[in-house]
Amino acid sequence: xxxxxxxxxxxxxxxxxxxxxxxxxxxxxxxxxxxxxxxxxxxxxxxxxxxxxxxxxxxxxxxxxxxxxxxxxxxxxxxxxxxxxxxxxxxxxxxxxxxxxxxxxxxxxxxxxxxxxxxxxxxxxxxxxxxxxxxxxxxxxxxxxxxxxxxxxxxxxxxxxxxxxxxxxxxxxxxxxxxxxxxxxxxxxxxxxxxxxxxxxxxxxxxxxxxxxxxxxxxxxxxxxxxxxxxxxxxxxxxxxxxxxxxxxxxxxxxxxxxxxxxxxxxxxxxxxxxxxxxxxxxxxxxxxxxxxxxxxxxxxxxxxxxxxxxxxxxxxxxxxxxxxxxxxxxxxxxxxxxxxx
Amino acid sequence: xxxxxxxxxxxxxxxxxxxxxxxxxxxxxxxxxxxxxxxxxxxxxxxxxxxxxxxxxxxxxxxxxxxxxxxxxxxxxxxxxxxxxxxxxxxxxxxxxxxxxxxxxxxxxxxxxxxxxxxxxxxxxxxxxxxxxxxxxxxxxxxxxxxxxxxxxxxxxxxxxxxxxxxxxxxxxxxxxxxxxxxxxxxxxxxxxxxxxxxxxxxxxxxxxxxxxxxxxxxxxxxxxxxxxxxxxxxxxxxxxxxxxxxxxxxxxxxxxxxxxxxxxxxxxxxxxxxxxxxxxxxxxxxxxxxxxxxxxxxxxxxxxxxxxxxxxxxxxxxxxxxxxxxxxxxxxxxxxxxxxxxxxxxxxxxxxxxxxxxxxxxxxxxxxxxxxxxxxxxxxxxxxxxxxxxxxxxxxxxxxxxxxxxxxxxxxxxxxxxxxxxxxxxxxxxxxxxxxxxxxxxxxxxxxxxxxxxxxxxxxxxxxxxxxxxxxxxxxxxxxxxxxxxxxxxxxxxxxxxxxxxxxxxxxxxxxxxxxxxxxxxxxxxxxxxxxxxxxxxxxxxxxxxxxxxxxxxxxxxxxxxxxxxxxxxxxxxxxxxxxxxxxxxxxxxxxxxxxxxxxxxxxxxxxxxxxxxxxxxxxxxxxxxxxxxxxxxx
Numbered sequence: 001x002x003x004x005x006x007x008x009x010x011x012x013x014x015x016x017x018x019x020x021x022x023x024x025x026x027x028x029x030x031x032x033x034x035x036x037x038x039x040x041x042x043x044x045x046x047x048x049x050x051x052x053x054x055x056x057x058x059x060x061x062x063x064x065x066x067x068x069x070x071x072x073x074x075x076x077x078x079x080x081x082x083x084x085x086x087x088x089x090x091x092x093x094x095x096x097x098x099x100x101x102x103x104x105x106x107x108x109x110x111x112x113x114x115x116x117x118x119x120x121x122x123x124x125x126x127x128x129x130x131x132x133x134x135x136x137x138x139x140x141x142x143x144x145x146x147x148x149x150x151x152x153x154x155x156x157x158x159x160x161x162x163x164x165x166x167x168x169x170x171x172x173x174x175x176x177x178x179x180x181x182x183x184x185x186x187x188x189x190x191x192x193x194x195x196x197x198x199x200x201x202x203x204x205x206x207x208x209x210x211x212x213x214x215x216x217x218x219x220x221x222x223x224x225x226x227x228x229x230x231x232x233x234x235x236x237x238x239x240x241x242x243x244x245x246x247x248x249x250x251x252x253x254x255x256x257x258x259x260x261x262x263x264x265x266x267x268x269x270x271x272x273x274x275x276x277x278x279x280x281x282x283x284x285x286x287x288x289x290x291x292x293x294x295x296x297x298x299x300x301x302x303x304x305x306x307x308x309x310x311x312x313x314x315x316x317x318x319x320x321x322x323x324x325x326x327x328x329x330x331x332x333x334x335x336x337x338x339x340x341x342x
Numbered sequence: 343x344x345x346x347x348x349x350x351x352x353x354x355x356x357x358x359x360x361x362x363x364x365x366x367x368x369x370x371x372x373x374x375x376x377x378x379x380x381x382x383x384x385x386x387x388x389x390x391x392x393x394x395x396x397x398x399x400x401x402x403x404x405x406x407x408x409x410x411x412x413x414x415x416x417x418x419x420x421x422x423x424x425x426x427x428x429x430x431x432x433x434x435x436x437x438x439x440x441x442x443x444x445x446x447x448x449x450x451x452x453x454x455x456x457x458x459x460x461x462x463x464x465x466x467x468x469x470x471x472x473x474x475x476x477x478x479x480x481x482x483x484x485x486x487x488x489x490x491x492x493x494x495x496x497x498x499x500x501x502x503x504x505x506x507x508x509x510x511x512x513x514x515x516x517x518x519x520x521x522x523x524x525x526x527x528x529x530x531x532x533x534x535x536x537x538x539x540x541x542x543x544x545x546x547x548x549x550x551x552x553x554x555x556x557x558x559x560x561x562x563x564x565x566x567x568x569x570x571x572x573x574x575x576x577x578x579x580x581x582x583x584x585x586x587x588x589x590x591x592x593x594x595x596x597x598x599x600x601x602x603x604x605x606x607x608x609x610x611x612x613x614x615x616x617x618x619x620x621x622x623x624x625x626x627x628x629x630x631x632x633x634x635x636x637x638x639x640x641x642x643x644x645x646x647x648x649x650x651x652x653x654x655x656x657x658x659x660x661x662x663x664x665x666x667x668x669x670x671x672x673x674x675x676x677x678x679x680x681x682x683x684x685x686x687x688x689x690x691x692x693x694x695x696x697x698x699x700x701x702x703x704x705x706x707x708x709x710x711x712x713x714x715x716x717x718x719x720x721x722x723x724x725x726x727x728x729x730x731x732x733x734x735x736x737x738x739x740x741x742x743x744x745x746x747x748x749x750x751x752x753x754x755x756x757x758x759x760x761x762x763x764x765x766x767x768x769x770x771x772x773x774x775x776x777x778x779x780x781x782x783x784x785x786x787x788x789x790x791x792x793x794x795x796x797x798x799x800x801x802x803x804x805x806x807x808x809x810x811x812x813x814x815x816x817x818x819x820x821x822x823x824x825x826x827x828x829x830x831x832x833x834x835x836x837x838x839x840x841x842x843x844x845x846x847x848x849x850x851x852x853x854x855x856x857x858x859x860x861x862x863x864x865x866x867x868x869x870x871x872x873x874x875x876x877x878x879x880x881x882x883x884x885x886x887x888x889x890x891x892x893x894x895x896x897x898x899x900x901x902x903x904x905x906x907x908x909x910x911x912x913x914x915x916x917x918x919x920x921x922x923x924x925x926x927x928x929x930x931x932x933x934x935x936x937x938x939x940x941x942x943x944x945x946x947x948x949x950x951x952x953x954x955x956x957x958x959x960x961x962x963x964x965x966x967x968x969x970x971x972x973x974x975x976x977x978x
Contacts, residue, residue, distance in 0.1 A: 037855070037857065038855075039855075039858060040848075040853070040854040040855045040858040040859075040862060041853075042840070042845075042848065042853075042854055042858070042862045042866075043858055043861060043862055043865065044865050056889075056891040056892070056895075057891070057895070058928035058929045058931070059929060061928070062929065094879070094880040095880050095881075095882060095883035095884075096882070096883060096884050096885040097883040097884060097885050097886060097889075098883065099885070100885040100886075100889070100915055100916070100936075101889065101891065102916075103914060103915040103916030104891075104892075104915070104916040104934065105916070106916060106963065107914075107916040107917055107918050107934070107961065107963070108916075108918070108928050110961070110963060111918050111926060111927070111928035111931070111961060112928060118963070154857070209869065209870065210869075211873065226880035226883070227878070227880055248878060250870070250871070250873055250874075250876070251876040251878040252876075252878050253873060253876075254873040254874060254875060254876035254878070255876040255877065255878040255879070257873065259875065261872075261873060261874050261875040262472055262872040262873065262874050263872060263873040263874075264467075264869075264872050265869040265870050265871075265872065265873065266838065266839060266866070266869055267839075267865040267866050267869050268865060268868070268869040268870045269861065269864070269865040278890070279891070335890070335893045335894060336893060336894035338890040338891050338893055339891050340891055342883075
């Protein structure tokens with residue numbers, strides 16, 4: 001790296017990490033390095049990046065809505081319009097507890113002017129922004145135009161000194177960075193030992209699986225919080241499903257698929273995801289390492305990138321400042337930000 | 343001549359077919375056409391001997407029949423469809439292949455066609471993949487693969503007094519070892535296989551299942567589809583074999599080079615050409631071109647030449663390769679070209695192939711040849727499918743250009759070439775060591791010494807022809823049919839399985855990151871069992887009286903109040919409550935309906951707002967409604 005200094009080094013390979021790097025370089029003039037790797041297109045996705053979370057806090061919805069609009073403008077300006085689509089997303093309230101929470105979500109969405117409808121125990125949120133995985137290569141190409149320095153994750157290593165400080169080396173040389181951001185679950189799991197992670201975070205085993213074609217789902221994308229299943233019907237009518245937890249994975253998935261059975265699976269992968277125990281994200285500096293983490297954002301992470309970029313650049317709005325302060329890992333009480341935890 | 347592609351019975355190197363009993367000719371029918379063969383033939387080998395070597399067409403491209411790309415067939419009127427590569431040819435059988443066919447009304451034309459005429463866009467999957475086992479067998483050790491490593495593992499375990507079940511896909515033992523021949527003064531593969539086979543035959547504690555394909559692994563149980571002969575008829579059965587220890591000796595699969603037309607009828611791997619000749623005396627036409635990247639391609643070419651095939655040229659991607667087989671080939675008068683590779687293959691006249699060759703690194707046709715066969719001696723990929731189904735991981739080895747096993751599985755051992763061993767001695771030792779390790783014994787380290795390596799040119803990476811040539815280039819043999827020109831969207835659709843060979847080719851084409859290759863192979867190669875209908879339901883979770891996610895939403899200690907309007911209307915849970923002077927912005931909501939009531943609804947409302955007003959607007963899904971307080975409950 002020849003002593004190159006960066007204002008911010010972002011570690012992560014998920015869309016959130018890439019967008020965050022791009023926002024910081026393009027809109028905030030930061031010298032940014034992104035340590036990560038572009039996944040081969042043949043790999044199964046590990047997230048469905050959409051601007052919808054199971055959040056009951058209106059300030060979170062507003063930030064997400066704003067992030068989706070900013071992302072759309074960015075993509076349009078960068079010639080990436082086809083990297084973003086819109087789709088209907090259904091959420092199912094299988095238990096009384098989730099059904100009540102879903103009633104609250106439906107009213108919040110309506111209050112924000114979003115389209116939606118209820119169908120039995122499903123509520124369908126209309127026209128939710130979603131990143132198209134097939135546009136990933138274009139996103140990478142765009143990143144190159146923003147001045148972000150890309151470093152392959154194999155060349156970099158993050159170590160913790162006895163003092164607890166984190167130190168980043170690339171190809172054997174210490175990297176000088178004003179701020180290191182651990183920006184996705186994979187990076188957090190790989191580079192931050194469990195003892196250094198906030199107690200609020202827990203690791204959830206995940207399964208991604210793609211089925212052979214099934215009958216038409218009632219919405220293109222359906223989330224079942226109580227079953228830990230999210231499924232997306234793809235071109236050709238196969239279903240890409242993300243299943244949380246490692247118990248009864250097949251039974252939980254099959255319980256929400258319309259068949260026909262037996263149903264062949266075309267691909268399956270297993271990975272881990274980090275969630276928070278209270279359902280709310282943790283975003284901010286991790287003491288004493290001074291690493292900045294953004295964890296527990298779930299499938300909506302990419303759309304928080306514009307606001308997180310402003311926070312890192314020191315230019316958040318007053319609302320954003322309050323929102324981040326309430327979700328800072330150092331904050332002792334999180335009662336006021338707790339979200340739905342199925 | 344009814345079997346135009348049959349070599350003479352006394353062809354050199356036993357290329358007349360060691361499985362055949364030429365004193366017992368037979369005939370049978372496939373899709374209405376009469377096929378002639380000999381006792382010992384499989385349906386596939388007899389079809390190929392009769393000149394039927396095309397499975398059908400994928401779009402406009404005809405694809406060749408082969409051991410790993412052949413249809414199922416059933417006796418007319420019966421339901422038991424069996425793979426023709428394992429199905430014995432039986433006199434008088436009347437078989438129908440399974441799957442959609444083109445021009446089904448042109449029966450007469452089809453009888454003289456070299457194609458089974460299947461529509462390969464819609465290939466039927468074997469129904470037995472979902473069948474329940476008819477029989478369960480148990481043993482101390484299950485050995486999958488009857489090559490030299492599997493034989494050695496089975497023999498070692500039997501000698502130690504263990505019960506063993508050995509599963510072999512083909513109707514004969516020995517795997518691919520004979521193809522490579524002996525090195526120096528070592529025991530020949532033929533002798534080693536005969537020795538170990540005889541030893542096993544004398545052992546009472548081993549069961550060998552031939553024509554048996556292991557297709558699933560569930561912990562310590564493997565599911566096997568076996569074809570057996572019962573009362574002179576072939577039938578399939580699913581056998582579950584349960585063993586606390588398993589040796590996987592599944593060998594390696596030879597890959598094709600990547601060039602246009604690499605799956606046309608008449609294009610085949612060297613190992614396929616070798617087995618067809620050696621076991622069944624099957625060739626194709628009179629002439630062949632051998633394209634190789636390794637020295638063993640020359641060895642096969644020499645043997646085919648000795649057996650009467652006109653070897654028009656041996657084309658090697660390596661520049662001036664050094665090998666004893668190269669020297670022998672020169673001495674035999676064979677024409678050699680180094681630094682060349684196939685550019686494209688198209689169908690020529692009279693069932694021949696037109697083969698365009700290019701100098702390595704160029705896309706210009708250097709020469710063109712017509713030959714009846716193109717034999718490709720490609721790279722080898724360890725057959726790790728069952729390893730992955732058992733939960734094993736794989737990773738890309740860039741130096742070897744192949745996916746290899748990573749890590750260990752406690753009850754399972756890999757042996758032979760699937761574990762990366764090359765020499766026959768090491769392969770045998772790895773089988774013995776694998777069996778020993780599984781039963782808690784220690785085994786000596788295995789030395790895999792390639793004596794020839796010091797004097798001979800090493801294998802080259804997979805030959806990859808330039809893009810732009812006419813016709814599709816497939817990434818591998820077999821049923822996955824992944825093509826070089828599949829675009830990124832197709833790759834991301836994950837709509838088909840990928841073989842290990844497909845993934846290896848994708849890495850070599852720089853479409854897949856080497857670091858992702860193992861994960862992709864596992865994702866596609868071990869996708870898990872089929873999903874069956876499920877009535878799983880979420881454990882009951884009653885609605886909480888005071889959900890944590892409402893904490894602080896409406897200030898400290900919000901008040902529960904009963905809101906009503908005109909005595910009839912009910913407010914649904916979740917409806918936001920606003921002071922009647924407030925804009926309807928969820929951030930400014932004063933409260934929310936948290937409980938249903940016979941009229942109106944129970945709301946949680948900010949105390950600060952309650953001090954200012956008792957008039958509210960409730961934003962329901964049907965529109966806004968005025969509301970007033972009927973009763974005030976205790977603080978929430």
